[in-house]
Amino acid sequence: MDASEVLEESLQNMSIQDAETQVMNEQEINDLMNSVIDWGDSEGVSNEEIEADDSEDEDYVPRICIRLGGALQAPPCIDNLPVIDASETVHDIPDVEPPSVTLPTLQQPGFPDTLEVMTEDDLIGKRASITYEDCLRQLATLLVLPVQKCPYTCDVSKMECQCRPPFEVSITRRGTASIMEWTCLVGHTVWRWSSQPTLRYGMLAGDFMLASNILLSGSNYAKVSLLFQFMNMGMVDRSSFFTIQDTYGVDTVKEFWEERRAEAINRLKDRDVVIVADGIMDSPGHCAQYCTYTAMENESREIISVITVDKRETGRNSVIMEREAFVRTVDTLLNEVKLVEVCTDAHVQISALMNKGKYKDLGLQHSLDMWHGAKNLAKRIHAASQVKGQSSLSSWLKDIVNHFWWCCKTADSYQEFL
Template identity: 45%
Template sequence: MFSSYQKKQPPEAANQGSREMRASTPSKRTAAKICHHLSPIEPVSDGEDILMAGVEAMAEDQALDPLEESFKSMDLAMDAVIVDEEQANNLLNSVIELDVNGSNPMDSDYVPPICVRAAGGLQSAIDALPIVGLDESVVDILNRDDETDEDPDNPESDEEKDNDVPSFPGPEKVSVEDDLVDQPACIAFNSSLARMVNFLQLPIKKCYYREDQMGTECDATPPFQVKFLKRGSATIIEWFCIHGHKLWKWNSQPVLKYSMQGGDFMVATNILLSGNNFSKIALFFWYMNIGVVSQKSFRLMQSHYFIDSIKEFWEEKKRAAIIDRLRAKDSVVALADGRMDSPGHTAQYCTYTTMENESKDIISVVTVDKRQTNCNSVIMEKHAFIQTFDSLLENLNITEIVTDAHMHFAALMGYVGGGALSCHREA
């Protein structure tokens, strides 16, 4: 048993010490009291100290290192920097701070900001963790006991296996182009899907939800509630128990990377490939009361996926093969014309297309922005004409050019060609 000594103090010092203790926190007050009673540094005087009755004196050579270590063990070990995940996420180890300094008593809608942070030794341990830079990557490694080959979207667990819970299939993934291209599709009505869903029940006897903290199981039994959601051109069906636990989700379309739906991707792709525009197709879908991909998503997919892929395919495969075949001809007749994005003198873009007369193959497509012609939309077609045939004449022997009746072209051909090329005006 450890001995405890109490040093006599004057009444003023005792009162002052009691006031200081009342001003400190409970934990600090308790620690200060114990350290004062058991401090091995302070000398002991027989004339001033009174030995407590019933407590044996401590040997002088007896060390207090085990007791001091016990005090240190009350805090987190800073050298090891081990933070338990459950302790870090437990609200009992957190402090809620409410900032009321910027509040306005006259403003009834003001909501002061609230900050939830770790407290005590947990915050010190978190601050001592190593900092990960932008050039580093952190990969979580599961313990061997946590490793599993199950689908993360599948809510089945070991407890659920004991209850004969079937394995629900996850969303259909698109890994290669054959999983999406040339796949047959149909138009399905929600009423028909609802009849099928209400007739076919999920093959489970009760809700498999289990609360993580308390381990309480949900006792809801079939029939379960069904909810229909519309997302783009797809229909999503979700099953819920009477307590609101989601049991399964089914998507009418396969899913690509970043949760992009396959039907939305195909609609956006074929709008561009078929030569249509989004406004007309969206209006058609609206009259049919069918969901369609949003215009913002269509433009994002067009700029990130479609334009570069189509241009690369045409330049490297289609056009290259056509140019190689026409290069052997002694005479090539080119048909060319431009089209503005809007009528009048307010056009912003001009697309100039050139076609070979006999095979009717497209041999050139050039797009000119009005900013390339000093914001003069009148000469955009002339600029596109020059850019087109400067490139074609390097590879083909073009002897005739058929274009529309434009005075700029006539003047340009007479000046540049010097009679070598003839310009036929369309009737």
């Protein structure tokens, strides 16, 4: 075989491999049956750094993650997936072109009115930008106001101010907005301009949108405020944030959630329902004040229950908050849908509830989340590898955990799993 034939054959092989790599089924990639357990954030990190990363801590958990598509023969290629624009990632709101504004000229004397938000269409989806004051000042110095002299007239003497341009420009901060003011040499205000439209009662649109979206995005006021402080940007004050949250946010979110939840429950009434549930505390340890317990329907992956338990409702005992939240969740869903199975982590108190009493009598099946199981297995094997003379276990850690994961995916019964 001469060199040209070898080159042609290699090019054909490359094209075949490229075709196999590029063909990608999104549903196939997202199927957990095609997933493996992998070590997260390990690129560019040496083995020595990984092993030294708090590995002697008794509570150390190896940095494992679920790698979708890792079990497929051909490596997944995401190049052919549709590109999601940044605007599509936030509430699916399409870009809205800014309205055309006719700027005033000397032939059109007078100043434009302050933009006001009269309907939600005047605000939702409108583009916004971060603007520096130096840039605003540069623009203001080049702006020719549509007046020949200061428009001020004394109320008593009826004397008109005779000051003429150029006028002095000052920029002040009000919440998240910048207010530019042109004043004459005597100090009369010629024009005042705001970088944001105003809502009813004078509230700035940017303040309202920032306060609302901190709540809707699950962010934290203190952290966002610190971010704005580091960037030397104006921020809606704390009292205004909580006023907006209490007045406009909380009840609206609650009504929206109850409406969507009712729709989901109606869709599930006529079939067997399997839920995946877990709780999260507002702080680690025994000092937690709240526990939020969330239940997701396994097939549709819709959230159908969110319950928050206050420590004061459990005799100030934070240890039993997750158990109490679990009981409320299951009892509520049993009255609404045909609940046949509940999947949770290996919580001792929840397992005890499911192994006896009314839940067992109802035939409600309890299964354990294997992702938590994989993490706990990795943690225990890693701890065992720290024992003197057992360091060789660390080289088997990834393979053992992946075998456990494969058994969980393929076994149809406990006996088959064993």
